[in-house]
Amino acid sequence: MALSHLSSSSPSRCANLLKLLSSAISLRRPISTDTTPITVETSVPFTAHQCEAPSRTVQTNAKELATFFRDMVVMRRMEIAADSLYKAKLIRGFCHLYDGQEAVAVGMEAALTKKDCIITSYRDHCTFVARGGTLLEVFAELMGRQAGCSKGKGGSMHFYKKDSNFYGGHGIVGAQVPLGCGLAFAQKYCKDEAVTFALYGDGAANQGQLFEALNISALWDLPAILVCENNHYGMGTAEWRAAKSPAYYKRGDYAPGLKVDGMDALAVKQACAFAKEHALKNGPIILEMDTYRYHGHSMSDPGSTYRTRDEITGVRQERDPIERIRKLILSHDLSTDKELKDIEKEVRKEVDDAIAQAKENPVPEPSELFSDVYAKGLGVESKYMQKSIYRHKGDELPSQAFGYNNPSEH
Amino acid sequence: MAAIFQGVGAAAPLSSSPSNSFDSNKSVFSPPRSFSVVRSDGIVNLNPKGRSAQRLISNAVATKADSPAASSSSKPGHELLLFEALQEGLEEEMERDPRVCVMGEDVGHYGGSYKVTKGLAKRFGDLRVLDTPIAENSFTGMGIGAAMTGLRPVIEGMNMGFLLLAFNQISNNCGMLHYTSGGQFTIPVVIRGPGGVGRQLGAEHSQRLESYFQSIPGIQMVACSTPYNAKGLMKAAIRSENPVILFEHVLLYNLKERIPDEDYICNLEEAEMVRPGEHVTILTYSRMRYHVMQAAKTLVNKGYDPEVIDIRSLKPFDLHTIGNSVKKTHRVLIVEECMRTGGIGASLTAAITENFNDYLDAPIMCLSSQDVPTPYAGTLEEVTVVQPAQIVTAVEQLCQ
Numbered sequence: 001m002a003l004s005h006l007s008s009s010s011p012s013r014c015a016n017l018l019k020l021l022s023s024a025i026s027l028r029r030p031i032s033t034d035t036t037p038i039t040v041e042t043s044v045p046f047t048a049h050q051c052e053a054p055s056r057t058v059q060t061n062a063k064e065l066a067t068f069f070r071d072m073v074v075m076r077r078m079e080i081a082a083d084s085l086y087k088a089k090l091i092r093g094f095c096h097l098y099d100g101q102e103a104v105a106v107g108m109e110a111a112l113t114k115k116d117c118i119i120t121s122y123r124d125h126c127t128f129v130a131r132g133g134t135l136l137e138v139f140a141e142l143m144g145r146q147a148g149c150s151k152g153k154g155g156s157m158h159f160y161k162k163d164s165n166f167y168g169g170h171g172i173v174g175a176q177v178p179l180g181c182g183l184a185f186a187q188k189y190c191k192d193e194a195v196t197f198a199l200y201g202d203g204a205a206n207q208g209q210l211f212e213a214l215n216i217s218a219l220w221d222l223p224a225i226l227v228c229e230n231n232h233y234g235m236g237t238a239e240w241r242a243a244k245s246p247a248y249y250k251r252g253d254y255a256p257g258l259k260v261d262g263m264d265a266l267a268v269k270q271a272c273a274f275a276k277e278h279a280l281k282n283g284p285i286i287l288e289m290d291t292y293r294y295h296g297h298s299m300s301d302p303g304s305t306y307r308t309r310d311e312i313t314g315v316r317q318e319r320d321p322i323e324r325i326r327k328l329i330l331s332h333d334l335s336t337d338k339e340l341k342d343i344e345k346e347v348r349k350e351v352d353d354a355i356a357q358a359k360e361n362p363v364p365e366p367s368e369l370f371s372d373v374y375a376k377g378l379g380v381e382s383k384y385m386q387k388s389i390y391r392h393k394g395d396e397l398p399s400q401a402f403g404y405n406n407p408s409e410h
Numbered sequence: 411m412a413a414i415f416q417g418v419g420a421a422a423p424l425s426s427s428p429s430n431s432f433d434s435n436k437s438v439f440s441p442p443r444s445f446s447v448v449r450s451d452g453i454v455n456l457n458p459k460g461r462s463a464q465r466l467i468s469n470a471v472a473t474k475a476d477s478p479a480a481s482s483s484s485k486p487g488h489e490l491l492l493f494e495a496l497q498e499g500l501e502e503e504m505e506r507d508p509r510v511c512v513m514g515e516d517v518g519h520y521g522g523s524y525k526v527t528k529g530l531a532k533r534f535g536d537l538r539v540l541d542t543p544i545a546e547n548s549f550t551g552m553g554i555g556a557a558m559t560g561l562r563p564v565i566e567g568m569n570m571g572f573l574l575l576a577f578n579q580i581s582n583n584c585g586m587l588h589y590t591s592g593g594q595f596t597i598p599v600v601i602r603g604p605g606g607v608g609r610q611l612g613a614e615h616s617q618r619l620e621s622y623f624q625s626i627p628g629i630q631m632v633a634c635s636t637p638y639n640a641k642g643l644m645k646a647a648i649r650s651e652n653p654v655i656l657f658e659h660v661l662l663y664n665l666k667e668r669i670p671d672e673d674y675i676c677n678l679e680e681a682e683m684v685r686p687g688e689h690v691t692i693l694t695y696s697r698m699r700y701h702v703m704q705a706a707k708t709l710v711n712k713g714y715d716p717e718v719i720d721i722r723s724l725k726p727f728d729l730h731t732i733g734n735s736v737k738k739t740h741r742v743l744i745v746e747e748c749m750r751t752g753g754i755g756a757s758l759t760a761a762i763t764e765n766f767n768d769y770l771d772a773p774i775m776c777l778s779s780q781d782v783p784t785p786y787a788g789t790l791e792e793v794t795v796v797q798p799a800q801i802v803t804a805v806e807q808l809c810q
Contacts, residue, residue, distance in 0.1 A: 119555075151592035158590040167558055168591065172582055178548040179583060182555020189511065189537060189561060212548035220540070372593040373628050375651035 034062035038332060042267035043324070049249050051256035051285070054274040058266040062334045064110060068265045069325045071109075072102040073344050075126040076322060077351045078135060079295070082125065082142060085355065086299045091142045094171075095156045098126040100263075100294040103321035104229055105130040107268025108197060111276060115192060119167040119180040120199035122157035123229075123293075127199070131166035133159065135354035136361075145361035152364045153372070174200060174207030177226065181213040184224035184284075195223040195279045197272070203234025205248045217284040218255055224284045225275045226252070229262065235297040236306045249288035256282075262289030263319040292319065487670045493663040495637035496526045499644035500564065502673070504534055507562065510648055513540040513553055514566030514603075523568050524604055524663055550576035550601070554583045554653075557599045562648060570605030570657065571617035584653045585628035600647045602656035606697055606747055607795050609661070613783035616791075620657055620724050621753040631724040632678055633657040633696045637667040639722060642676030650678060657724070659697045681728035687717035690741040690805055693732060693758060695721045698745045698796060705801035714805060724754050732758075733766055740771040741808050745796055750778040775804050 038060050046053035079099040085091045098105070101123075108118070109130040120127050125138055133149060141148025142156055149159050150169075157171040167183060170176040180198025187194050200210065205228050217224040228248040232239050239246040249257030256278070260271040271287055278285050292315045296303025303312075329335050490498065504510045516523055518531035518541040531539040542549040546567065553563035567573040573580065580601065587595050607616045620631055630652050634640035640658070647654035676682075684699065685706060694702045699720045706716050717735055721728060736742055742762060746755040755776040762774055777796045784794050 117559075149592065150590055150594075153592055154590040160591040160594050162591070162594040167555070167595075168587075170583075172578055175551060175578055175583060178551025178579065179555035179558070181548070182552035182557075183559055185552055186556040186559040186561045189556070190559075209545075209547045209551065212543070212545035213552065215543055216545065216548060216552065219543070372589045374630070375588060375596040375598075 032063055032066045034334070037061055038065075040266055040328065042261060042270065043264045044261045044267075046267070046271065047249070047259040049247075049252070049257040049259075049286075050254070051258070051278065053258060054270055058270045060266055060269075062329075062332075065325055065329050065332075065334060068106050068110070069322065069329060069340065070343055070347065071106045071130065072265070072322045072325065073347045074135070074351070075099070075102045075105065075129060077344075077347050078129065078138060079125065081351050081355060082139075083295070083299065085139070085142065090359070091156070091299075092144075093155055094122065095142070095299040096123040096297065097295040097299070098123050098293065100315070100320070101229060101231060101289075101291045102126055103265040103324075104199075104227075104262050104268055104289045104291055107265040108227075108272045110265075110269040111272035112197070113194070114164045115194040116276065117165040117167055117180070117183045117187070117194070117196040118199070119176050119183060119196065120169070121173065121176055121201060121204065122169070122171050123201070124157070124159045124169045128159040128161060128166060128169070131161050132164045133161050133166070135351060136357050139355050139358035140361050143358055143361075144363060145358060146364050146368075147358065147361045151368060151372075153368065174204035174209055176200065177204070177207070177210045178213040180226075181217045181222060181224045181284075184217060184222040184279075185220065188220070188222055193280065195225055195276045197225045197227055197275075199227045199229055201234065202228060202230040202232060202239045202246070202248060203237070203242060205230075205251060206234075206243060211251075214252055214255055214284055214286075221283040223279040225272075225279050225287060226255075226284060227287045227289060229289050229291055231291050231293045233293075233297065233306065235301065238306060247288075249286050252284070252286040255284050255286055257286035257288065259288045259290065262291030263315075263321045264324060265321055487668045489666060489668045490637055491663065492634075492637045492640050492658075492665045492667075493524055493526050495641040495667075495669060496634075496644050496658065497528055497530070499641035500527065500648075501530060501533070503645055503648040504530065504538065507648075509560060510562045510564065511538045511540065511556075512564045512566065513542055513549055515542055515544055515568045517541060517566050522566070524658075524660075526658075526663075527566070546572050546575040547579060551579040551583065553599050553601075554579055554587070554597055557597045557653075558587065558595045562598045562600075564600045564602060564648060567601065567603035569615055569617075569660075570603045570619045571614055573601065573603065573619060574617075574622070577622070580623065580629070580655075581626045585626040588628055588652075596651045597653045598648075598651050599653045600644075600650075600656055601653065602644075602647075602658060604658045604660040604663070606657075606659040606661065607779065607784050607791065610786055610788055610791055611660070611784075612786050616784035618748045618753070618779070620655075621748045623655055624725050624754060624757060629653045629655055629725065630678055631655045631657065632722055633659075633724055635659070635662060635696050635699045635720055635722070637665060638669045639676050639682060639720075641669060642674055643678065643722070646675040646678050649675065654678060657696065661697055662700075676722070679723045679726060679728055681731040682720040682722050683717075683731070684720050685716065685718040687715040687739070689715045689739060689809055690717065690743055691732070691735040691739045692716050692718045692743045692745060692801070692805070693721050694718065694745040695724065695754070696747060698747050701796060701798050702745050702801055705798040705805070708798065708802050709805055712802075712806075714809060716805060721758070727758060727761055729761060729765060732762065736762060736766045737769045740769055742770065742774045743801070743804050743808055744774065744776040744778075745801055746776070746778050747795055748778055749781045750776070751781050753778055772808055775808055777801065777804055 040058050040060055042056045042058060045056050076099050079097040082095060086095050105126045118127060136147055137149040141150055144152040146152055157169060159169040160166060177198045177200055180196050184196040230248055234242050249259040258271055261267045275285050275287055294312060326340055512527055517527040518539045521528040550565055553565040556563050584597050587597055605617060605619055623631060632643050634643045643656060647656050692702050702718055706718055709716050717739055719735055744755040744758055746753055748754050755778050759774045759776050777800060779795050785791055
């Protein structure tokens with residue numbers, strides 16, 4: 001950042017050279033390694049239930065802000081690209097986009113380690129990327145190709161990444177929360193000293209199984225953090241029409257809760273760090289992330305029949321998570337506007353490249369239909385099942401279809 | 411007489427000629443290649459715990475006529491009741507593998523409503539034998555979530571019927587997560603509990619959930635019927651990497667039998683030859699096995715020679731054993747406790763017709779429970795399920 005001052009005050013003979021140098025250096029993004037602490041206040045204070053709220057003052061640094069910016073730009077670009085792919089009929093079925101909510105994914109990841117588990121619903125593309133998933137895995141899975149994270153067999157709602165403890169990716173509203181409490185149980189059982197973040201929406205908050213799971217988690221002192229991503233609409237139903245009490249952070253009753261500005265990545269980070277510490281000592285806690293989705297519920301929903309366009313543009317202007325970080329970076333002089341725009345261009349290219357690669361990727365082999373139904377070995381019956389399918393098609397029975405059933409493998 | 415293979419040193423025969431594992435002199439058909447059955451691997455592999463792999467005694471289950479699967483005569487074994495056999499199997503597996511835990515209502519301090527988990531909480535503590543609140547949907551989900559990380563929960567439904575509340579978790583998460591994650595996660599849970607028609611327990615407590623669960627891809631279903639196979643199936647189910655639903659029956663918990671002292675499992679995908687015969691193949695499972703054997707006594711006196719097979723594996727069917735039998739007798743009677751519509755018998759009828767139609771001399775007969783909610787009145791309840799007299803009549807009809 002000091003370089004820009006240097007080049008403007010240097011003698012003209014060296015000015016061009018220095019300008020060249022500074023632009024060359026800016027491509028190396030100096031802020032990406034700068035870890036001098038910066039103190040920032042969150043946009044709004046936290047609201048607490050049955051606990052003491054953490055401070056509004058958050059410690060961060062240039063490197064972290066740069067990471068936040070870049071990661072959120074990747075996510076935003078990825079989701080918008082998915083929108084286009086869906087309209088081009090390369091992505092089929094259901095596609096639930098996360099743009100607007102990126103701050104929750106990046107803020108949470110900043111507070112956690114890969115030993116901590118995350119489980120979420122069907123709006124999982126960005127959470128998957130935050131956990132280390134690649135753009136190719138995302139687009140290939142969305143297009144049903146082999147290189148997809150679930151080999152093309154899961155689809156948009158079933159992204160998983162076992163090696164970074166990302167447990168998906170679930171289509172049935174609310175069903176992931178008991179699973180998440182089970183993950184927390186396993187962590188306690190194995191003395192992992194890690195926590196599980198189970199994410200759900202304001203619509204899922206009314207599911208009975210959440211209360212059941214919270215009760216059990218509180219009884220057994222499990223390190224479970226229930227995170228309500230409140231984007232204020234359960235598909236087409238606004239929260240005030242679905243919930244008698246939309247104070248989701250208070251729903252835990254005996255379990256403490258915290259309401260967080262979910263469009264502020266630093267607030268999310270602070271809250272998640274606080275929750276992790278709490279859960280390891282005292283059992284479950286609820287976090288309510290006040291967030292917003294720009295798209296409709298899914299690609300089949302225009303998103304404008306139950307809310308006004310003014311509302312959407314209003315949130316975009318005032319609370320957009322990427323713009324907030326951009327303003328922070330610029331106001332602290334950590335980077336220039338041009339550099340940030342360059343990052344966006346670079347990301348756009350990265351996303352386009354991944355899409356191109358994914359388009360080239362083949363669809364799954366027919367034999368993949370029968371693989372991974374069971375963990376290992378299969379009963380005889382499936383062999384008959386296969387035979388009848390191929391008989392219908394008049395195809396030659398591919399020998400590899402019997403590969404996994406080959407007794408000689410044992 | 412049951413033959414127990416001592417898997418010392420050399421691998422147990424998990425080959426394409428599984429007929430060798432049935433010590434039935436009547437089984438003369440060596441299966442063509444396409445009939446090979448892949449069995450649950452009996453090999454123990456607990457590398458993370460540093461244990462050496464143990465070879466299991468992979469058990470053969472054929473027996474003499476009229477006696478349940480018995481132990482080898484060289485070891486006396488010990489006598490116990492079926493619920494004790496389940497408990498023994500569970501306890502041995504919990505001792506063997508610290509990842510095994512039990513969760514359910516009243517399984518811990520109370521000892522289990524049918525005493526299957528008696529004494530386990532005292533021995534293994536509250537973190538391994540977990541009393542849950544009455545919340546089937548969530549604790550089943552939690553067991554599945556824990557299994558995704560590598561734990562091996564045994565989830566009990568106090569009555570199988572209560573697991574209807576957890577149907578979503580069982581169908582979508584338990585059954586499908588291995589597939590939808592592209593193979594990343596395995597779900598080694600065991601879901602078990604008593605079901606079936608009892609003694610005037612009323613409609614809601616007399617359900618047969620195997621008919622509802624059978625379509626779920628990715629799960630295996632087994633039904634135990636003797637102390638011997640109860641313990642063997644419990645152990646095999648716990649060791650399996652796949653989710654297994656183990657169906658017990660409310661009225662069979664007090665059956666007594668002598669079982670081996672040594673470690674053994676029963677293969678999950680295998681049917682059990684209860685009584686070899688020539689005239690007709692009777693396929694059954696769980697409690698109806700005993701009604702069939704009772705009818706068999708009458709039939710033998712009348713000069714018939716029924717072959718009785720306890721199919722045990724409800725999903726997938728052991729079509730190898732069943733096929734061999736059909737090819738021998740050419741007549742099939744299915745006796746089940748499911749209701750007629752959409753039950754195990756319906757699926758089995760379809761499977762046999764599709765694959766062995768050429769070998770049948772008569773249409774398959776299927777005796778099932780009536781398509782009614784099980785009534786409370788004892789006389790009505792008796793007529794709801796298949797009784798031995800009906801089985802005798804059916805065989806006589808079939809063998810005309």
